[in-house]
Amino acid sequence: MLDHLPKRENKPRQSGVTMVMDKGLGVRQAQDLVETSGHLIDFLKLGFGTSYVSRKVKEKIKIYQDAGIKVYVGGTLLEAFLVRNQFDDYLKYIAALGCDTVEVSDGCFQLASEEKCRIISRLANHYTVLSEVGAKEETVHDPDPxxxxxxxxxxxxxxxxxxxxxxxxxxxxxxxxxNGSADMALINAILDNVPAGKIMWEAPLKQQQVWFIRLLGPSVNLGNIAPAEIAPLETLRLGLRGDTFFESLPEELKKRKQ
Amino acid sequence: MLDHLPKRENKPRQSGVTMVMDKGLGVRQAQDLVETSGHLIDFLKLGFGTSYVSRKVKEKIKIYQDAGIKVYVGGTLLEAFLVRNQFDDYLKYIAALGCDTVEVSDGCFQLASEEKCRIISRLANHYTVLSEVGAKEETVHDPDPxxxxxxxxxxxxxxxxxxxxxxxxxxxxxxxxxNGSADMALINAILDNVPAGKIMWEAPLKQQQVWFIRLLGPSVNLGNIAPAEIAPLETLRLGLRGDTFFESLPEELKKRKQ
Amino acid sequence: MLDHLPKRENKPRQSGVTMVMDKGLGVRQAQDLVETSGHLIDFLKLGFGTSYVSRKVKEKIKIYQDAGIKVYVGGTLLEAFLVRNQFDDYLKYIAALGCDTVEVSDGCFQLASEEKCRIISRLANHYTVLSEVGAKEETVHDPDPxxxxxxxxxxxxxxxxxxxxxxxxxxxxxxxxxNGSADMALINAILDNVPAGKIMWEAPLKQQQVWFIRLLGPSVNLGNIAPAEIAPLETLRLGLRGDTFFESLPEELKKRKQ
Incomplete structure (x- = not known):
């Protein structure tokens, strides 16, 4: 109904992807989420090891998948299997849950690059793979782009x-x-060398979502969004919230703003 | 059951009004909210443009209205229609949703005062009107009371x-x-010149709710309250939470406190 | 399935107890919570006076108790009855709700130690009693261990x-x-003199939960956990989240970490 809104691809989409982090929602909350915002969500992560300690996880995964959302368990859980030399048990675990996607990370249990890539290749035969770069420790802010x-x-x-x-x-x-502000030097170096469309930026804080939308536009891929922030994020992408209202307007409408 | 609680008007009420901000709740969450706290909520705002990007919005509005809550869409959405010269489409939009209340703001798309008042007058023929004063930009902290x-x-x-x-x-x-602390000079100047009962103060943070209840008593009108903070806010109004426990007591009971 | 996880007692348990604070959840949210995380929760507190201002409270208490969770109303509400000299009404109030547990605190209305202990003794005949030590006022940071x-x-x-x-x-x-950081001198003095297993530490912030788990292990008793943080807390106890991943590993696995 509103004219001149920024364009957004429909699902399933390759750009402007949103990944939400579920760290223990109930079945009713999952139903609420897909009914109101399922069309806005591309990936859903059952954060870190929460899928391992919670109940009703299979039911939830089914609800998400029926809404066209790809579901995976947090990479930290894969690392918990890997550090115990239980990779085969990990495969059984995600198969039993019915996951269609995996996350490969080494934020806690560091892997040699070749080993990480070997795991990615093997999983890519059967799953959509997302892989995460960067350590989780606050003391290791590695500035080497x-x-x-x-x-x-x-x-x-x-x-x-x-x-x-x-x-x-x-x-x-x-x-x-x-303090939550973006490491611009690192991000710019990455953008100079890796296709922007293949990167998903974790941006749990609103200021970070705004920062990336201003830098890369409404079709930036963003992750670790809290369930309650899915609809608000979409308004940021479309300029229907104060923070991005002005920059989302086409040039001829910007002039109308006094 | 508890004696000497601060007096509160029952709904529909003119003072001690509470406005909650819904930025994408699901239908079940809305049902939960009205069942436990519907008697504590006077207005509900579908924040900024979230009503435009979410589904099940009409169903939610019905649930809220059936609980005696007035519902409106965020003023930023009106501004998004106005900047595109689509005011008539805005009227169709809120009519289709079944809203009974409107918010007129110019936090993003600045209006001349006469123009804003013309819009208010026109809408006041058919809707309860709330109008918002103050810019949204952090750089424009306008100290001119x-x-x-x-x-x-x-x-x-x-x-x-x-x-x-x-x-x-x-x-x-x-x-x-x-930093979230109240601009006391501005607020005092406003209170000296505008009837306190006609002002609704946005107070999303607990410290701000406490501050206003201490300044103006339990019947201050407060808005932008998160759904999860509705019952806690009522305990602040009544002195059933630590922050306002002491000042809410009548004088004779204050003496009992050692 | 994962080997070498830290041991956890099953419910009903005496150690590694988790207390969640409900400050106004709805019936459906309560159902979601017990279905996904009921086995992780030992006590549930209806925070401060929220039970007094909300509806559907009895229904919620029943849902929690059916999941083997002990339920009580916040100590501030007892204090609100005490300051009004209405202790008998308090007894009627919690009996009508069907509570099985009580919290005795004097954070707002200070009691002489003998008086507080007399109330504890009297209530202990009929209820599980939790008693709270420490004032609520930020200005009274009492460093006297x-x-x-x-x-x-x-x-x-x-x-x-x-x-x-x-x-x-x-x-x-x-x-x-x-600033939310632990008062180590106070906590160490307490631990030197009071059995650790009889203390429940309120730890609403993640950094505080991590700090106590690192200090006292996975079986520390923690309270004031937000409903959405119950599953995440369990992952912290078990080392299935980055913050405690490494220290939760047995020695032989720690060596595998590069």
Whole structure:
């Protein structure tokens, strides 16, 4: 009904992808989420090990998948299997849950790059793979963009559909400084060397979502969005919230603003 | 059962009004909210443009209205229609949703005062009107109380039922400083010139709710309350939470406190 | 399925107890919570006076109790009855709700130690009693550990099942500094003198939960956990989240981490 809104691809889509983090929603909450916002969500992550300690997980996964949302368990859980030398049990675990997607990360249990890529390749035969780059520890704010870039390229080559820039739920590590502000030098270096469409940026805080939409437009891929922030994020993408209202307007309408 | 509680008007009420911000709740969450706290809520705002990007909105509005809650869409959405010269489409949009209330703001798309009042008057023929004063931009912390006062008076004259002191969801602009603390000079100047009963103060943060209840008592009108904070806010009004426990007691009971 | 996870007692349990704060959930939210996380929750507190201002409270209490969760109303509400000299009405109130547990606190209305212990003893005949030590006021950061220790000992002797270290919902008073960090001197002094298994630490913020799990292991008793943080807390206890991933591993697996 509103004219001149920024264009958005419909699902299933390759750009402007949104990934939500579910860290223990109930079945009714999942139903609420897909009914009101299912068309806005592309991926859903059962954050870190919450799928392992919660009940009703299979029921929830079914609800999400029926709404056209790809579902996976947090990469930290894969790492918990890997550090115990239980990769085969991990495969059984996600098969039993009915996941269609996996996340490969090494934020806690560091893997050699070749080993990580071997895991990605193997999983890519059966699953959509997202792989995450960047450590989770706040003390290790690694400013070497070269390492980020080479990892991302190798992991895309190995079969990842998207590479994820780590931020945790808190938004204070990886691609962000401790205060939550974006590490612009790192992000710009990545954007100069890795196709922007293949990167999903974790952006749990509103200021981070606004920052990326201003930098890369409404079709930036964003992740670690809280369930309650899915509809608000879409308004940011479309300029229907104060923070991006003005920059989302076409030039001729901007002039109308006094 | 508890004696000496602060007095509260019953719904529908003119004082001690509470406005909640829904930024994408599901139908079951809305049912939960009205069942447990419907008697505590006077107005419900479908925040900024979330009504435009979500589904099941009409169903939710019906649930709220059946509980005696007045419902409207965020003023930013009206501004998105106005900047596109689509005011008639806005009227169709809110009629189709079944809204009974409107918010007129110019936080993003600035209107001349006469124009804003003309819109208020026109809408007041068919809707309960709330109008909002104050810019959304953090860079424009306008300390000129004269402008706030003249706008509020003109908009009440034009037909607004309440004028709203802007704070956004974050509580860091308008009537608040960047750190969320109240701009006392501005607020006192407003209170000296505008009837307190006609003002609704946006107070998303608990410290702000406490501050206003201490300043103006349990019957202050407060808005932009998160759904999960509705029952907690009522305990603040009644002195059933630590922050206002002592000041809510009658004098003779205060002495009992050691 | 995962080997070498930290051991956890099953419910009903005496150690590793988790207390959640409900400050106004609806019936459906309560159902969601017990279905997904009921096995992770030992106590549920209807925070401060929210049980007094909300509806559907009895229905919710039944849902929680049917899931093996002990339920009580916030200590502030008892204090609101006490300051009005309405203790008998308090007894009627919790009996009508069907509570099985009580919290005795004096964070707002200070009681002499003997009086507080007399109330604990009387209630302990009919209810599980939790008693809370520490003032709610931010201005009263009382660093005298001797007072904390003698109160905790006396209250355990009087019949409390657990003594609670006060933090409020904000996590910025009592056992914490204003910035939310733990008051280590106070906590260490308490641990030197009071059995750790009889203490429940209020730890609403994730950093506080991590801090206590690192200090006292996965079986520390923690309280004031938000409903949405119950599953995440369990992953912290088990080392299935980045923050405690490494320290939760047995020694032989720690070596695998590069």
């Amino acid at each position: 070269g390492l980020w870039i080479s990892s991302m390229k190798a992991e895309l080559d190995a079969g990842s559909s998207f590479v994820i820039g780590e931020a945790r739920e808190s938004g204070t590590v990886g691609i962000y400084e401790k | 004269g402008l706030w006062i003249s706008s509020m008076k003109a908009e009440l004259d034009a037909g607004s039922s309440f004028v709203i002191g802007e704070a956004r969801e974050s509580g860091t602009v308008g009537i608040y400083e960047k | 001797g007072l904390w220790i003698s109160s905790m000992k006396a209250e355990l002797d009087a019949g409390s099942s657990f003594v609670i270290g006060e933090a409020r919902e904000s996590g910025t008073v009592g056992i914490y500094e204003k």
